[in-house]
Amino acid sequence: MKRGILIGIAGASGSGKTLVANTIIERLGSDKVVLIQEDSYYKDLSDIPLDARAGRNFDHPDAFDHDLLAEHLTKLLQGKTVAHPIYDYKTHSRLKETRTVGPHTIVILEGILVLNEPKLRNLMDIRVFIDTALDICFIRRLQRDIEERGRSVESVITQYENTVRPMYFQFIEPSKRYADIIIPRGGKNLVAIDILTTKIRSLLLQQEKINLEA
Numbered sequence: 224m225k226r227g228i229l230i231g232i233a234g235a236s237g238s239g240k241t242l243v244a245n246t247i248i249e250r251l252g253s254d255k256v257v258l259i260q261e262d263s264y265y266k267d268l269s270d271i272p273l274d275a276r277a278g279r280n281f282d283h284p285d286a287f288d289h290d291l292l293a294e295h296l297t298k299l300l301q302g303k304t305v306a307h308p309i310y311d312y313k314t315h316s317r318l319k320e321t322r323t324v325g326p327h328t329i330v331i332l333e334g335i336l337v338l339n340e341p342k343l344r345n346l347m348d349i350r351v352f353i354d355t356a357l358d359i360c361f362i363r364r365l366q367r368d369i370e371e372r373g374r375s376v377e378s379v380i381t382q383y384e385n386t387v388r389p390m391y392f393q394f395i396e397p398s399k400r401y402a403d404i405i406i407p408r409g410g411k412n413l414v415a416i417d418i419l420t421t422k423i424r425s426l427l428l429q430q431e432k433i434n435l436e437a
């Protein structure tokens with residue numbers, strides 16, 4: 224039986240998905256809410272040489288283990304515990320250790336391709352797309368990837384031209400059609416974040432009541 228609610232948040236890399244998700248979680252202020260990131264489910268590339276890994280296409284659906292992600296989401300929504308993988312962007316691989324994630328009433332899933340993938344989309348109760356201009360996304364990504372993901376200016380630009388931008392137009396932007404809510408400008412659209420937080424709070428109370436009565 225389904226005991227949880229799944230909110231999916233998609234959008235370009237750097238559009239503000241993580242910021243929107245974390246702002247909602249902070250505002251809800253409840254330990255019944257957990258964030259799951261599609262990025263944690265990138266396939267592990269530790270079996271290929273380190274210098275060959277960086278050239279891979281990380282923006283194509285095949286780069287992700289969506290079967291494992293769908294399995295973990297299904298378990299979390301049924302009130303079960305999962306061994307959530309931990310991804311390292313610097314080595315393009317999964318760490319040996321995992322994070323134990325227990326049941327939560329609200330699961331927020333964020334990632335570039337979560338609306339593109341039917342097996343994820345079909346599990347969602349609310350589908351959100353963050354619609355931020357691509358040039359703004361690129362500037363944010365450039366800063367973040369250099370500061371947090373160990374990248375150089377040249378590598379971010381090359382990756383953007385070769386894979387990030389083309390895959391956005393092939394897979395991410397078309398998935399906007401599946402959204403229930405489209406949030407323009409992303410992370411600091413506080414009106415949209417407030418509306419979504421209010422809706423999620425009401426779903427949380429409703430689902431908690433159902434779970435108590437079950």
Ligand SMILES: Nc1ncnc2c1ncn2[C@@H]1O[C@H](COP(=O)(O)OP(=O)(O)O)[C@@H](O)[C@H]1O
Binds near residue numbers: 234237367408410
């Ligand atoms: N509206 C905004 N204004 C300023 N900075 C933002 C805004 N939205 C996101 N950022 C910053 O841009 C970077 C990328 O945002 P993030 O939420 O990680 O994007 P995504 O998860 O979609 O890749 C982060 O450093 C974040 O703090």
Ligand SMILES: Nc1ccn([C@@H]2O[C@H](COP(=O)(O)O)[C@@H](O)[C@H]2O)c(=O)n1
Binds near residue numbers: 235236262265311316
């Ligand atoms: N080893 C990797 C794995 C992923 N990426 C890039 O991350 C982007 C998705 O993450 P966001 O937080 O930005 O949504 C995606 O566009 C991949 O290109 C990477 O560079 N290296």
